[in-house]
Amino acid sequence: MPTLYRGICLLLTGLLGISPTYANDAPQTLITNVNIFDGSSEQLQMNSNVLIQGNLIKTISTDPISSDSATIIDGQGRTLMPGLIDMHWHSAYASIPMQVGLNVDHAYHLLVGAKSNEKALLRGFTTVRDVGGNVFSLAKLTDAGMYNGPRIFPSGPAISQTSGHTDFRPATAVPAEPDAPLVYMEQIGHVMVADGVPEVLKRTREALRMGATQIKINSGGGVSSSFDPLDVSQFTDEETQAAVDAAADWNTYVATHTFTDAATQRALNAGVMSIEHGHLLSEKTLRLIKSKGAFLSMQPILDDEDAIPFPEGSFSRAKYIQVTKGTDHVYKLAKELGVKTVFGTDTLFDPALAEKQGKQLAKLKRWFSPVEVLRQATSTAGELLALSGPRTPYPAGPLGVIKEGAYADLLLVNGNPLENIDLVAEPEKNFALIMKDGKIYKNTTAQSGQ
Template sequence: MNLCIKLLLLSLALSLSSAFAGDKPLKILITNVHIFDGVSEERLMNSNVLIEDHLIKQISNQPILVDDAIQIDGKARTLIPGLIDMHWHSAYASIPMNVGLTSDHAYHLLIGAKSNEKALLRGFTTVRDVGGNVFSLAKLTDTGVYDGPRIFPSGPAISQTSGHTDFRPSTAVPADLDAPLVYMERIGHVIVADGVPEVLKRTREALRMGATQIKINSGGGVSSSFDPLDVTQFTIEETKAAVDAAKDWNTYVATHTFTDAATRRAVEAGVLSIEHGHLLSEETLRLMKEKGAYLSMQPILDDEDAIPFPEGSFSRMKYIAVTKGTDRVYQLAKKIGVKTVFGTDTLFDPELAEKQGKQLAKLARWYTPVEVLRQATSTAGELLARSGPRNPYPEGPLGVIKQGAYADLILVDGNPLENIDLVANPQENFDLIMKNGKIYKNELN
């Protein structure tokens, strides 16, 4: 490129930036699109959307007349809300376990920043981070230092002794009250609490750190070393202590649990979001429906995308037991009408993290394409809003395309309401990705 052309392009860029600088809001007009608003069964055909700064200003199937907007011809693509992953771990998703457990906090967050940038380019404009000290990453993403989805952070996952995120070595019993915290606790990824006073303290500490919701562990886990799946963790009094402390801050508790006993105790104590739940009965799902609790489940199966635990290992046996319940619980939850949201829970596996969209598309085994998309858009946004004043993004709703909502938008080359597999390949099928009114990918021009 010769010098004259470079100078011309620089002049044009400066002119554009000055035209939209100062108090004059940046406006983007997307024309000629068919809109899935996150809720409706049918698309709003032949429509136009005006974005002003980071919010949706106007939607119409008539021409929108505006003089000072950047115009993008949507070329009859389908416009959908930005996708939401409700069970994401920014600090762990793309780090192999042996590396993550032997690396420092800065390493976790730097890898997490790169991983989140890739998630954004897969169309995930928001994540709920349910375990890990990613408060700095959330702030740096909001200020534009890093590109990535907006983050609703839980901070340290709170566990009882021997619980799902008790990362202390097997030799750490009996516990020495004067012993220092293990590294994962010191950096705020996890914390152990026993008894009502400790649970209250640790919950309040997480809220003080900036948690938008609280994450506890109410039952056995797959990847953890010391807890079988069937164990129930935290007493009803301990669980209620976390719920009460969160309610005092006008937010809610999400909990890791798979089984009936653990889930019933959590729901009876007021927990709002059940993370996993692959072994639940119809009775417990009906209790969740009655109490208004959400099911935050993952479409995990023992298939080509199975987590590669060593054959015959404790974790492998637990993983098989969990995946055997996936079909039944999704079918029951749909029949009963339990509000269900999508999440991946990718851990320690950068290759699996790349399949975020494929995991979403797997829901077609149980749901219609519209129902699939709702789980990752409007229903997810509804649960995020339950953070109340702890919500860092209070200006508008997430997960929907409507006036006043955040301008998180994806242009899909095709109709995902007919072919949900389009979301499995965002590199090929997502022509435009916008978060907060800013374009991160544009293949249209």
């Protein structure tokens, strides 16, 4: 679809609340002879054909589809599935070593992030929810076609209390003077410290003004942070409610970093809808997540060959071990209770681990069936993204599913991931076609059959 036309469609959609109607001359792509995993169903829809017009799926049929102008791709019996979604990604941090990231400027973060996101797209991740970091310019330039990469749902600065998970000030920065300047990570909008209801309201509203599709706060202690033990709760009831209310005024939601019962229950009771991590939760709290209609955004963090290499004996290493010991328990309980769970990687400062995005997804087979794994990174993720409501940058159709009217974010897989989830761990070998927004970024279908 021509860029100008697409921009007009999105503008009209945002201003008038209508779905765009594409011009008859929008380019078409016809993918034939595929077996479809639609993002949800346990069974493939066999021997199907899919017509894409512009950036949306127009027609799905087991009967032949006629189109004189379409570019035809013969799927040769491969599996067609939705593009993958990473619901806890950090574009600016994932592929920069920590000591580099803390000592370079914002432009460096975004330039490395652009290259990192391009690699993520070629791993089949067509959408990411960026839950902490000023990546608004990267998101806009990706949408404009300046850079190749996934769609980005940006949160902007992760908002923390003093001593909280993203309080990046040095140990010598307290007691803070009332007029003390912001540290560099705050100046560039990667993080922000706020104390008290007025400051939380202000910083939340600032993030929304910057273009946040959802708000990210920190309700409890973290692994990589320097000053907060895991057991602490962060932001009072009133502060948490202030963030939720400000987000609700903009018709969107709050996601929060938390591991423990006390911090998570406080957040849920205030109306937070996405629990990031949650590796130390009890059955009572998981039941509360379900009853509130919220989502568990958890990562398959284990003390294995992909463990974050914190120094032995360090504060962060001890916290990391504690978190990984809870991973098995929480995943098993969440599955048993039917908690809506989505997949994310939360890769930080580790270029090698960022390359294993698909491997991290495949690790979920330890707790879930292949279809349950895929739902976490497709249709269920799409449900959570939809909570951004009118703040979404992508209003024309749903994400994470293959259905008529959905965005044409598609993967053509050599094999059946419903039978072998490990296929997603080797995208270079197993993804024959990668399409985002109706545009093809990889196509090896003509080289060989399945």
